[in-house]
Amino acid sequence: GKRGAGRVRSKCKHGKAKWYCRAPECGGGGAYCRHGKRKAYCPDPACEGGSALCRHSKFKAFCPDPACGGGQMLCRHGKQRPQCRDPECGGGTAYCAHGKHKSECPDAACGGGTALCRHLKRKAMCRDPECGGGQAYCRHGKMRKYCRDPECGGGDAYCRHGICKTGCRDPECGSGSAFCVHGGRKTTC
Numbered sequence: 711g712k713r714g715a716g717r718v719r720s721k722c723k724h725g726k727a728k729w730y731c732r733a734p735e736c737g738g739g740g741a742y743c744r745h746g747k748r749k750a751y752c753p754d755p756a757c758e759g760g761s762a763l764c765r766h767s768k769f770k771a772f773c774p775d776p777a778c779g780g781g782q783m784l785c786r787h788g789k790q791r792p793q794c795r796d797p798e799c800g801g802g803t804a805y806c807a808h809g810k811h812k813s814e815c816p817d818a819a820c821g822g823g824t825a826l827c828r829h830l831k832r833k834a835m836c837r838d839p840e841c842g843g844g845q846a847y848c849r850h851g852k853m854r855k856y857c858r859d860p861e862c863g864g865g866d867a868y869c870r871h872g873i874c875k876t877g878c879r880d881p882e883c884g885s886g887s888a889f890c891v892h893g894g895r896k897t898t899c
Contacts, residue, residue: 723735728740729741730742732746743757744756744757745757749761750762750763751763753767764778765777765778766778771783771784772784772790774788785799786798786799787799792804793805795809806820807820808820813825813826814826814832816830827841828840828841829841833845834846835847837851848862849862850862854866855867856868858872
């Protein structure tokens with residue numbers, strides 16, 4: 711009983727936890743400043759917050775200015791470390807020695823290439839079923855959503871009339887976004 715009552719008292723009149731309600735009349739909103747922002751993210755010093763922001767109003771971890779005492783997520787080029795291809799930055803973990811994304815590098819020595827098939831194509835876009843991919847294509851070698859054969863498990867781009875959905879004037883097809891209610895093209899209606 712007491713635990714339930716405590717939970718009720720912690721709610722404001724809007725049904726929110728008082729600490730997170732921005733309405734001043736609720737007597738809460740301790741996590742928010744007078745601007746309606748979370749205190750830690752408000753650059754206004756009068757709000758007694760902004761601890762997550764530097765003097766440039768940027769997140770400290772992403773600010774390239776060393777005077778802000780942050781920038782841990784950025785390298786000397788001002789890029790996010792995992793995305794920087796320069797090995798001297800101590801990052802670049804997403805890239806191999808060839809400067810390619812590891813998952814797309816065909817060189818096995820890079821420890822990647824997982825996104826590529828034996829033809830060095832993206833697996834999902836390779837039509838050879840032996841590559842274990844080709845999910846984007848059906849047995850006819852067409853993009854699944856554009857294949858009208860229901861056995862291919864696709865055809866999502868076409869309506870019941872066999873027309874591309876965006877170009878079908880029948881509103882019952884659930885699309886026809888290129889046409890208005892009068893059956894004319896939206897651009898000329």
